Structures are given as C-alpha cells and as structure tokens.
Amino acid sequence: MRPLRLDSLELFEDVVRCGGFRAAALARGVSSSAISQSISVLEEALGIRLLNRTTRSVAPTEAGEQLLEQLRPALHHIRTAIDDLNQLRERPSGTVRVNAPGPAADHVLCPLTFEFMKVYPDVNIEIVSDAAIIDIVEQGFDAGVRFGNQLDQDMIALPLGPALRYAIVASPDYLRRRGRPDAPRDLLQHDCIRRRFPGGTMVTWKFEKAGEQVEITPHGRLTLSSAHQELQAALAGSGVAHLFEDYVRDHVEQGRVVELLSEWKQRLPSWYLYYPSRRHTSAAMRAFLEYIRNQRWCPTNT
Known part of the structure; x- marks a missing residue:
C-alpha cells in the first residue's frame, strides 16, 4: 500500500458532500483536476475504488459508503480537537458557512455579517443564497436562515431581524x-x-x-x-x-x-438563524451567535 495522506480523506468527504469534483473544488478554491488527482491517489493507496464517476454525477461505491460511515465521526473529532485549541487564542478564527434565502441574505444577514467581520477579523464567512429547504448538516453548513415555522425541532433558533411584511x-x-x-x-x-x-x-x-x-x-x-x-x-x-x-x-x-x-x-414572523443542537459549535460560530444575540431584536435585549 502506498503512503496515505490524511488530507485526502477530507477531500473525499468534500467530494461526496458537494456532489462532485467541480463543486468541491469551488468550495476549496482549487482546480477540479487537483481534487480528482488527489482522489485517484487515495484510491490507489487503498487499492479500491471509492467513487463511481459518470459525465453527470459522482457517487460513492459500496466501499466508499463504508469508509464515509466511519470517516465522518473521525473527522468531526479531529476538527473538534483543533477548535478546542482555538479557544486558547485571544481572537476566534475559522469559517462560518450559512445557507439563507436571498431576501434574508440581502437585507439582514449580509449587513450584520459585514459589521461582525470588522469586530472579528480572523473569522471567515461564507453565505450561500438558496431558497430551497435543505439539510444544513448534510450539506456542510454551520447554520441556516428560514422562517420560524420551517424549522425542525432538533434545531436551536435565534431571531434574525424584526418581523416582516410584504x-x-x-x-x-x-x-x-x-x-x-x-x-x-x-x-x-x-x-x-x-x-x-x-x-x-x-x-x-x-x-x-x-x-x-x-x-x-x-x-x-x-x-x-x-x-x-x-x-x-x-x-x-x-x-x-x-x-x-x-x-x-x-x-x-x-x-x-x-x-x-x-x-x-x-x-409575518421574523427570519431565524438556526443551527444543530447536537453538533459541536466552533469558536468562530460561537462568536457569530453571540454577536447576533447582542442585536436589539433578540429577546434577551428587549
């Protein structure tokens, strides 16, 4: 077996989560060919095919599914361990990914984020505008924005802005x-x-x-x-x-x-920022949540 690079395992998870090499490459800011080459090297090192590739889609093989099942918790523990060290820093760092409908992103989330980034210069924010209802955990987001009546019960929600009217x-x-x-x-x-x-x-x-x-x-x-x-x-x-x-x-x-x-x-009800109740919250995400809680529309400030 050839030497195995651990970062290629994370790339493999990204490709499956994003649904293809192109989307994973865009998320990481690298080329699709670089991602594809890394996965090929990983498969060669393991001696087994992990992905079924067609011209239109990429999907894990049975071996790929088995690897992912054990890989995801392991990667989560690694990220948690790294983020625990981040707590010792004077300023939080990391990336917060948020999925939000266009109107919420345009008029509430983006203005709030711009001010937040001035206060926390080491935190990166990625906002994806999408009106579709998605599984934010499965899609790799830290949080989402929706109306209060669209939230699952296992989510924690914070008001994001005042009540709305058409x-x-x-x-x-x-x-x-x-x-x-x-x-x-x-x-x-x-x-x-x-x-x-x-x-x-x-x-x-x-x-x-x-x-x-x-x-x-x-x-x-x-x-x-x-x-x-x-x-x-x-x-x-x-x-x-x-x-x-x-x-x-x-x-x-x-x-x-x-x-x-x-x-x-x-x-109408206000927009709500929601995030999983059972997921480790990174230092960057905790700073973002605290910033939102300090806004005038939150119940703790009324």
Whole structure:
C-alpha cells in the first residue's frame, strides 16, 4: 500500500458532500483536476475504488459508503480537537458557512455579517443564497436562515431581524394603463408578476385586514424566481409585484413604484438563524451567535 495522506480523506468527504469534483473544488478554491488527482491517489493507496464517476454525477461505491460511515465521526473529532485549541487564542478564527434565502441574505444577514467581520477579523464567512429547504448538516453548513415555522425541532433558533411584511407595488405607468385595485381579489384582474419556488410550486399572496384573511393565486404572463427580478419587472411596468418591504421602501419613497392595498398587509414572523443542537459549535460560530444575540431584536435585549 502506498503512503496515505490524511488530507485526502477530507477531500473525499468534500467530494461526496458537494456532489462532485467541480463543486468541491469551488468550495476549496482549487482546480477540479487537483481534487480528482488527489482522489485517484487515495484510491490507489487503498487499492479500491471509492467513487463511481459518470459525465453527470459522482457517487460513492459500496466501499466508499463504508469508509464515509466511519470517516465522518473521525473527522468531526479531529476538527473538534483543533477548535478546542482555538479557544486558547485571544481572537476566534475559522469559517462560518450559512445557507439563507436571498431576501434574508440581502437585507439582514449580509449587513450584520459585514459589521461582525470588522469586530472579528480572523473569522471567515461564507453565505450561500438558496431558497430551497435543505439539510444544513448534510450539506456542510454551520447554520441556516428560514422562517420560524420551517424549522425542525432538533434545531436551536435565534431571531434574525424584526418581523416582516410584504408590500404590493406597481409602477405609475402600469397603474395609468390598468387602474388601481381596491381589494386583494381585484388583483385577479391584473397582470401579476408571479414567483416560482425552487421546488416548483408557485407563490400565493396572502392578505389580512381586521381579522379577515384572503389568499389568492396570482395570474400573469411573467413568472420569475427571485425578488430582484420581480423588482426590476415592477419598475419596468410589467405588472404588480409582491415583495418584502425592504426591497421596495426606497423606490416607493422616490415614486418609482406605488404601494397598493397597504391596509391589507399581513404581518409575518421574523427570519431565524438556526443551527444543530447536537453538533459541536466552533469558536468562530460561537462568536457569530453571540454577536447576533447582542442585536436589539433578540429577546434577551428587549
């Protein structure tokens, strides 16, 4: 057996977790060929194939699955031991990886992170914007951001920002052409800018006024997949948009779009940062969590 490099075992775990050489290489900031070569050397050293490779996917073999089953706890213990030494440093270091929907990343997580990094210059932050519901542990994230009602029971959650509300907006040009809706169901006669979730379902629009709740499935010629695209479409006069207030506040104040049905706004829970309750928390992650707890919106500070 050829000499075995322990770092190649971690590379192997990364390739399986990321779903391929390219994704693992992007996460590590190296070339795909370098990752592939390291795995080939590992397989040669072990004398057994660990991965089944096709042009479209990479998946562990039976031997690879067996190795991973024992490898993951071992790597976790190694990382924990290294991070325990990190506690002795005057300043926390390391990397915090967070998965968050675009709106949460744009308006809450990114501004908070920028300030956090000024206070903790040795901590690296990676934010991945993704609206899909994922297993953050399986995907290698330290934390995720979702609404409170989307969290699993074995997760610890911290409020991330104040309560949220949607705004219905359209450009002055669109309203001159199509008129202004007086009630939520009037929107069914308008050209609404629709949003499709990553899983394929369409976003419904919910309203509330004096205890009355209304939910509609909007109709329209344009279907998009991000809030930024919806805002661009509304500014261009393409229809009526349904967006978080944070996206449209400045544009409403400057008259680029007009807010509609403001008395029908439904109050939503805040975003929550969540992380596993049964997982070792690194020094960098602990510093990040403490920074969030010290924000004005956290219950401990109210």
